[in-house]
Each structure stands twice: as C-alpha cells, then as structure tokens.
Amino acid sequence: MIINRRLALFYTSMIIYIAGSIPLVLYTLVIYPIVRMYNEPISSMVSPVFGNYYDFLLALFIVSLVFMVASVIFFVISLLMKNGKGVRSGLRIRTILLPLLLYVFAFALIGVSYP
Numbered sequence: 001m002i003i004n005r006r007l008a009l010f011y012t013s014m015i016i017y018i019a020g021s022i023p024l025v026l027y028t029l030v031i032y033p034i035v036r037m038y039n040e041p042i043s044s045m046v047s048p049v050f051g052n053y054y055d056f057l058l059a060l061f062i063v064s065l066v067f068m069v070a071s072v073i074f075f076v077i078s079l080l081m082k083n084g085k086g087v088r089s090g091l092r093i094r095t096i097l098l099p100l101l102l103y104v105f106a107f108a109l110i111g112v113s114y115p
Contacts, residue, residue, distance in 0.1 A: 006081040013074035020067020027060035028109040
C-alpha cells in the first residue's frame with residue numbers, strides 16, 4: 001500500500017502533537033497550577049524527585065513548545081504540498097479544522113501558563 005506523502009506528513013504532525021501533549025498537560029494543567037498555590041518563589045522550591053521546580057517547569061515548557069512547533073511545521077508542509085497533477089490539497093475542510101482547533105488550544109494553554 002502506497003501512502004501519499006501529504007497524508008504521511010499530516011499523520012506525522014498529529015503523532016508529534018500527541019507525543020507533545022503529554023508534557024503540555026503535565027506542565028499546564030497538573031504541575032504548574034500546584035506550584036502556583038504555594039506562597040514562596042518557584043525558583044527557591046526544591047523537590048527530592050524533580051530537583052529545582054523552576055528548572056523542571058522550564059524544561060517542560062521548552063519540550064512542549066518544541067513539540068507543538070514541530071507539529072505545526074509538519075502540518076503546514078502537508079497542507080502546502082501538491083499532488084503530482086498540481087492540485088493543492090485533497091484533504092477535506094473538516095480534516096483541516098480539527099488540528100487547527102487543537103493548535104489554538106495548545107498554544108493558548110502554553111501562553112496562559114508561561115512561568
């Protein structure tokens with residue numbers, strides 16, 4: 001079975017998004033809100049498991065941002081690729097809209113919870 005390159009890039013972008021959603025959810029919805037509840041500065045908080053919380057949060061932020069940007073890049077490349085006949089996209093508009101909503105949600109979460 002031959003898979004179209006455009007579809008392969010589209011699926012790759014969604015797989016990268018799924019892999020990047022794990023540190024994104026950890027950072028934005030689990031760990032960062034708990035850390036914000038404490039009254040001391042984040043940079044002075046130390047854990048025996050994670051070490052310095054600020055470094056851990058910054059690493060989670062960078063990892064989730066890198067995954068989301070890589071996923072967006074693959075998604076845009078898959079949309080800009082042409083068929084062999086010169087036709088742009090064979091994807092339906094519903095197929096394109098769902099990832100756009102996911103990206104808006106992900107970048108809104110990252111923007112709201114920046115350390």
